[in-house]
Amino acid sequence: MTEGESEDNELIMKTFVFRAIRHLFTAAVCGFFVSPAVALEIPVSAVTDGKAMRIAYADMELIYNVCPQKARATKEYRDAKDAYETAISSITAALAVRRGDTERLQKEIEEYRRGTSAAPVDVSTETLPPAADKTASAKTVEAVYEKEIARKAADTDITKLEASLDKARAEMVSGISDIEKNCSTDILQTIYKVLEQIAVEEELLVIIDKNYILYAPEAYDITSKVIDRLK
Known part of the structure; x- marks a missing residue:
């Protein structure tokens, strides 16, 4: 040769x-x-x-x-995972609170409306309700309006929190995957x-x-x- x-x-x-x-x-x-x-x-x-x-x-x-090096990589992985899970838990808790607010406000609105219509005025008579009743009715309408505004605000918050939760979960999956890949590559090198x-x-x-x-x-x-x- x-x-x-x-x-x-x-x-x-x-x-x-x-x-x-x-x-x-x-x-x-x-x-x-x-x-x-x-x-x-x-x-x-x-x-x-x-x-x-x-x-x-x-x-x-x-x-x-x-x-x-794998032990260090494992710690890095767990720390990152814990951080992601903490952020997700925080958003989930806030979401649960606002959903509870929405349910509570909706019930209060329905109760106000039922109270207003519980004793309908007899329109066959020409007797006008007392001024106090007018005031109470106006207050009821105002209270319902305020609670409607509060409920809509809660609904808006819920929509934003749900979007934040989806984003946080996606970032967790992507971030954890990148960490695993990078750590494995470093160890093998x-x-x-x-x-x-x-x-x-x-x-x-x-x-x-x-x-x-x-x-x-x-x-x-x-x-x-x-x-x-x-x-």
């Missing part, structure tokens, strides 16, 4: 390794791993020129779960850097996720090394 062919093969292998690791990280971000029955086949003879190829594997799921350091130090050509392997001796497992570096 010529020197040019050797360099080409090395470039091909590096490209393959990068794509394989990127695929593993993508699977981790999505929260799943492919079936353990899937094995990774590497055309050794095509890239090693007959030399020994150093390979290792690591349990990416375990590394991800015990990574110290940190893990990748450690894997790259170990690969360079130990001259490893390939590091495979343990979940993709059917069988491999424990001597090739670098999981503990990665975890120690992350601490």
Whole structure:
């Protein structure tokens, strides 16, 4: 094999390794791993020129779960979630109060109207009601009017609060999703850097996720090394 062919093969292998690791990280971000029955086949003879190829594997799921950075990310996630839920609870409570106001005002309006029509005036007589009755009737009309205004104001507040609640819920879903995505990306980038350091130090050509392997001796497992570096 010529020197040019050797360099080409090395470039091909590096490209393959990068794509394989990127695929593993993508699977981790999505929260799943492919079936353990899937094995990774590497055309050794095509890239090693007959030399020994150093390979290792690591349990990416375990590394991800015990990574110290994940604990910090989890706290950030919970703090953000609590803040969103507090805001939503506040709006929900205010909404419940205004809905209660609307119901109360509507009942009071109906009671006033029933009281006004409970004793209708006998129009067959020419006797006019006392001045006191006129005053009471006017006060009733005024009270009903004021409560109608108050009820409409409550209805307006309810509409605004419902819109605010919908917005807060949408922001929570979007915000939590962004935090999860960003935290996962940061954690995986940190893990990748450690894997790259170990690969360079130990001259490893390939590091495979343990979940993709059917069988491999424990001597090739670098999981503990990665975890120690992350601490």
